[in-house]
Amino acid sequence: MSKNLSINGKLYTLEVQEEMPLLWAIRDIVGLTGTKFGCGVSQCGACSVLINGKLTKSCSMPVSYGIGKEIFTIEGSSENLEFLREAWHDGNVPQCGYCQSGQLIAATYLLDTTENPTDEDIDTAMSGNICRCGTYPRIRKAIHKAVALKSEKI
Incomplete structure (x- = not known):
């Protein structure tokens, strides 16, 4: 089933499981590799993104958490x-x-x-x-x- 994610103001339609960690959708599916994998348990901060303006560790958030929200990564501009x-x-x-x-x-x-x-x-x-x-x-x-x-x- 298709999932729509808005990342840095651009809409991406992804064919992924809702449980997939958001980090892997951002890096491996969308190709925005600036967000890093560090620990995988939300302790190091290498995977940090902003979701609706809130600091979020993307390695422990499922793709479903990002649906309908604005995701901002290091590739974005503000x-x-x-x-x-x-x-x-x-x-x-x-x-x-x-x-x-x-x-x-x-x-x-x-x-x-x-x-x-x-x-x-x-x-x-x-x-x-x-x-x-x-x-x-x-x-x-x-x-x-x-x-x-x-x-x-x-």
Whole structure:
């Protein structure tokens, strides 16, 4: 049976089981491979996406959860994500880079919900994303820079 998923503003019709993890539909069926598989049990954050604006771990959500909702992945574009991408680049945030798509999506959610986050806000918001390389200080600094970039452009 066909399932319609709206991902980054584009509608995709998929022939998949409703129980299939959303991550695999996004990566393997749609071909948007920026969202990563890390742990498969919603602990690392590499698979993070936004569903109707809410931060969601796609590895543990079935495709059925995404039907009729707007799914936003790292391949998408939003004002906050663009400021974050610029700050990430300027701050040389990624080391190995594997977790960065999930980190950027979590940071996007933070900036979508908190105009000027404190260090504590950032640490709390980013706590669901693991970075093996330990770039947490660079991530925090880049989030602050993204806020500054956004305020400069307003």
